[in-house]
Amino acid sequence: xxxxxxxxxxxxxxxxxxxxxxxxxxxxxxxxxxxxxxxxxxxxxxxxxxxxxxxxxxxxxxxxxxxxxxxxxxxxxxxxxxxxxxxxxxxxxxxxxx
Numbered sequence: 175x176x177x178x179x180x181x182x183x184x185x186x187x188x189x190x191x192x193x194x195x196x197x198x199x200x201x202x203x204x205x206x207x208x209x210x211x212x213x214x215x216x217x218x219x220x221x222x223x224x225x226x227x228x229x230x231x232x233x234x235x236x237x238x239x240x241x242x243x244x245x246x247x248x249x250x251x252x253x254x255x256x257x258x259x260x261x262x263x264x265x266x267x268x269x270x271x272x
Contacts, residue, residue, distance in 0.1 A: 238263075 240248070252262030 249259050252259045255262060
């Protein structure tokens with residue numbers, strides 16, 4: 175006696191197995207043979223250009239833990255001066271260390 179269940183397309187079986195391994199339920203109703211499955215393969219967009227190379231690249235980090243209010247005050251002050259927080263902190267620390 176023949177199996178009354180319809181056989182699934184091979185690609186669909188592979189996709190379902192990957193979902194099972196990942197522990198994810200199928201996001202849409204599973205089509206049977208005869209249904210059209212369209213795959214759209216595209217190349218990823220190229221990465222946008224990064225930060226330009228620095229003449230004096232940083233090679234060390236400084237980590238500073240502060241309260242949220244203090245950081246917000248620092249950010250507002252830096253923005254008033256048209257600077258990023260990092261640039262403002264460097265300027266203040268350089269001026270204090272001269």
